[in-house]
Amino acid sequence: MQINLNVSSGYDGRVHEIFRLFFPQARVVYGQKDGDLHGNLTVREESDFLELQVDLTGCLEGRQRIIVNSRENKAEVRRELLRLTYLLLVQVTSSKPSPYGILTGVRPTKLVHSFLDRGYSRVQIEEELLEKFLVNRDKIDLLIDVASHNRPYLVKSPDVCRNIGVYIGIPYCPSRCHYCSFPGYSLGHHLGVSQFLKGLIYELNRVGQELQDAGFTIEYIYIGGGTPTVLSMEEWRQLLEPVHRFYLSGATREFTVEAGRPDTFDHEVLCFLVENGVNRICVNPQTMNDSTLNKIGRLHTSAMTIEAFQKARQAGFRNINMDLIAGLPGEGPEEFENSLKALLQLGPEGITVHHLARKRGSTWDMQNSFAEGKLVGESIVGNAYQHLIEEGYLPYYLYRQKRMAGNQENIGFALPGFFGEYNIQVIEERQTIIGFGGGSASKFVDINDLSISNHHHPQDPATYLLSLERLIKGQVDRLRALP
Numbered sequence: 342m343q344i345n346l347n348v349s350s351g352y353d354g355r356v357h358e359i360f361r362l363f364f365p366q367a368r369v370v371y372g373q374k375d376g377d378l379h380g381n382l383t384v385r386e387e388s389d390f391l392e393l394q395v396d397l398t399g400c401l402e403g404r405q406r407i408i409v410n411s412r413e414n415k416a417e418v419r420r421e422l423l424r425l426t427y428l429l430l431v432q433v434t435s436s437k438p439s440p441y442g443i444l445t446g447v448r449p450t451k452l453v454h455s456f457l458d459r460g461y462s463r464v465q466i467e468e469e470l471l472e473k474f475l476v477n478r479d480k481i482d483l484l485i486d487v488a489s490h491n492r493p494y495l496v497k498s499p500d501v502c503r504n505i506g507v508y509i510g511i512p513y514c515p516s517r518c519h520y521c522s523f524p525g526y527s528l529g530h531h532l533g534v535s536q537f538l539k540g541l542i543y544e545l546n547r548v549g550q551e552l553q554d555a556g557f558t559i560e561y562i563y564i565g566g567g568t569p570t571v572l573s574m575e576e577w578r579q580l581l582e583p584v585h586r587f588y589l590s591g592a593t594r595e596f597t598v599e600a601g602r603p604d605t606f607d608h609e610v611l612c613f614l615v616e617n618g619v620n621r622i623c624v625n626p627q628t629m630n631d632s633t634l635n636k637i638g639r640l641h642t643s644a645m646t647i648e649a650f651q652k653a654r655q656a657g658f659r660n661i662n663m664d665l666i667a668g669l670p671g672e673g674p675e676e677f678e679n680s681l682k683a684l685l686q687l688g689p690e691g692i693t694v695h696h697l698a699r700k701r702g703s704t705w706d707m708q709n710s711f712a713e714g715k716l717v718g719e720s721i722v723g724n725a726y727q728h729l730i731e732e733g734y735l736p737y738y739l740y741r742q743k744r745m746a747g748n749q750e751n752i753g754f755a756l757p758g759f760f761g762e763y764n765i766q767v768i769e770e771r772q773t774i775i776g777f778g779g780g781s782a783s784k785f786v787d788i789n790d791l792s793i794s795n796h797h798h799p800q801d802p803a804t805y806l807l808s809l810e811r812l813i814k815g816q817v818d819r820l821r822a823l824p
Contacts, residue, residue: 342367342400345376349384354419356382356426358445362438362748363430382422391418395426397433405429420473427475439748442475447740448768449750453488454495483726483736487752490737494762495771502788502824505552505773506561506766507588509541509580511569512779512802515605515640537802538576540809541778542583547813548775549587551820559588560772561595563763567780569598570605577610581617589618595762597621603649604641611656621761624649624689625664629680633669643683650687660759662691667721668746669697674723681725685732691755692729694722698745721746729754738764773823775816779805785819794819 344360344367346353357369360380370376378399385392391413394406405425409418423443431437441449452474456466466485470476476484496504513534552559562584572580589596596619600606603624614622626646628634634642641649653661663684667677684692726736734754738761741750753764766772767784770793776783780800784793796815799805805812 342378343376344369344378344380345373346371346380346382348380348382348422351415352382352384352419352422355423355445356380359423359426359430359443362427362445363434363436365744380426382426384418384422393418393422393425395422395429397429401433403429403433405432424473424475440477440480441741441748441750442470442477444474444476447742448770449741450484450488450491450739451769453484454492454769454771457488457492483750483752484739487736487739490735491760491765491769494760494765495769496788499788499824502773503556504558504560504592505775506763507559507563508763508767508774508776508781508783509545509562509564509584510776510778510781510798511564511566511572512537512800513566513571514568515571515602534572534576536806537779538572538579540806542579544777544809544813545583545587548777548816548820549583551817552775553587555820557820558592559590560593561597561762561766562588562593563595563597563599565597565599566601568601568605570600570602570607570610572610574607574610574613577613585617593618595621597623597761597763599623599625600649600653601625602639602641603646604639606649606652608652608656611652611658615657620658621660621662622653622658623662623664624653626680626684627664627666627695628669628672628676629683630669630672630676633672633676636670647683647687650689660691661689662693662753662755662761663687663689664693664695666695666697667725667749672721674721677721677725678723678728681728685728690759691753691761692734693751693753694725694729695751696721696746696749698742722749726752726754733757735760737761738768740768775820783816783819785823787824789824794822 342364344364346356346360346369348356348371353371360369361367376399378397378401381396383394391409392406393409395404397403405428407421407425409421420443427443444452453466456469463485467481470481470484471478598614598619600622603626624646626643627637627639629643629646631642650661665677665680665684733756735757736752736754738753739750753761755761767774770784770786771791773786774784776798779798779802781798783796785796786793796819798812799808
C-alpha cells in the first residue's frame with residue numbers, strides 16, 4: 342500500500358508518523374500522484390484565524406475541518422493538524438492503534454516535565470495529554486507517575502552544570518540476538534577486541550585529562566554494549582585504569598556494568614568489578630522460557646540466568662537489574678507472567694519491561710521473518726505492571742521505539758533507593774553525558790535553556806579507530822563550549 346501526502350508548506354512535521362500508526366506496512370510518500378490513499382492537509386491563513394482541513398481520498402474517504410486562533414504559534418498549529426489527522430483516521434478505520442495518541446517520540450515523559458516546569462498541576466497535565474495529545478488515561482497516569490518518581494534526580498541549578506555522566510560502549514557480543522540491531526559485533530567476526538580496547542583507552546585518557554583540568558565531576562558511569570562482560574580479566578584491568586585515574590571519585594554515586602548475557606558471567610571478573618567500584622550490574626535474561634531463548638538466538642538457559650544472578654550476589658552486588666521482553670515469538674501473558682514470577686523470586690532491585698520492537702537491521706527484519714508474540718500490546722504484560730508495584734517496585738524511567746508491539750513502551754521499575762540514575766538522565770536529557778567507544782553518543786546539555794548538542798561515535802570498531810582524533814576533538818570542543 343502506498344500513501345501519498347500533500348501538506349501545506351511548513352506544517353508537514355510528523356504527519357507521516359501518524360499515518361504509519363494506522364498503516365504500519367505502508368509506504369508513505371509526499372507530493373506524488375500515485376497512491377492507494379491520498380491525504381491532503383491544508384492550513385489556510387485568514388486575517389484573524391486559521392482554517393485546518395484534512396481530506397482523505399482513495400481506498401478511504403473522509404474530511405475533518407476546524408478553525409483555530411491565528412495567534413497560536415506554529416508548533417501549536419502543527420500539533421493541532423496532527424490531532425485532526427489522527428481523529429479522522431480513527432473515524433475512517435474504526436481503530437485507535439496507539440494508547441499514546443499523537444505522541445510518537447521516544448521520550449514522552451519530557452513533555453510531562455515541561456508541564457511541571459511551568460507549574461502545571463496533575464489535573465492540568467491530565468487535561469493537556471487527554472485533550473490535546475489524545476493519550477489514553479492509563480498511559481497519562483503512567484507518564485505522570487514516572488515523571489514524579491524521577492524528577493528529584495533532574496538537575497535544577499546552574500551551580501552543578503559541571504556535574505556530568507559517562508557512558509562507555511563495548512560493541513561486542515558472544516552472538517547476535519535475532520531481534521537486535523544494536524552495535525554488538527559477534528566475537529571473531531570483526532576487528533579484534535584488543536585493538537578496539539587500545540583505541541578506547543586512548544580516548545578515555547585524552548578526554549579524561551580535559552575533564553579533570555576543566556573541573557568536571559562524574560556522577561555516574563555506565564559501561565554498556567554489546568556485552569561488556571565478554572572482556573577478559575586482563576582487559577578489564579586495562580579498561581578500568583583510566584576510569585579510576587580520571588572519572589571515578591567519591592562524588593560518583595553510580596557505576597553500572599551492563600553484564601547482560603548470563604552466559605558471560607565469570608565469578609572472578611565480578612569480584613574484580615566490585616573491588617573496583619562497580620556498584621550496579623544488569624543481568625538480562627529477556628525470558629525465563631528455554632524454548633524461546635533458543636528461538637531468539639540467546640546462548641544461555643533460565644538455569645544459567647539464576648546461576649549468574651547468584652554469582653553477582655556472591656561477588657557483592659547489592660543493586661542488580663534484570664530485563665524482560667514482552668511479545669517474544671510464541672509468548673503471551675501466561676509465559677510472560679511466569680518469567681516475571683521467576684525474577685521476583687530472585688529479588689533483583691530493578692526489573693525493566695521491554696516490548697518487542699521490529700528493529701531495522703536485525704536478523705529477523707532482514708530475513709523478513711519477524712514474529713510477534715501470541716498477543717500484542719498491553720495484553721501481553723497483563724497485570725505485570727500492577728504486580729511489580731504491589732511488590733514495592735516503582736516505575737522510574739520510560740521510553741518508546743518505532744515499530745513496537747502494540748505501540749507500547751519500555752519501562753524501568755526499581756525499588757526505592759535503587760533507581761538507575763544513568764537511565765533517568767539519558768531519557769530526560771537534563772544533564773550532559775559523554776560517550777566513549779563504539780556506537781556511543783554524547784549529549785551536551787546547556788543547563789540554562791536545556792538545548793542539546795549531540796555527538797555520535799561510529800558503530801563499527803574499525804571505523805571508530807580511524808576516526809579517533811576527529812572524535813576526540815569534537816568531544817573537547819563541545820565540552821569547552823559548555824557554560
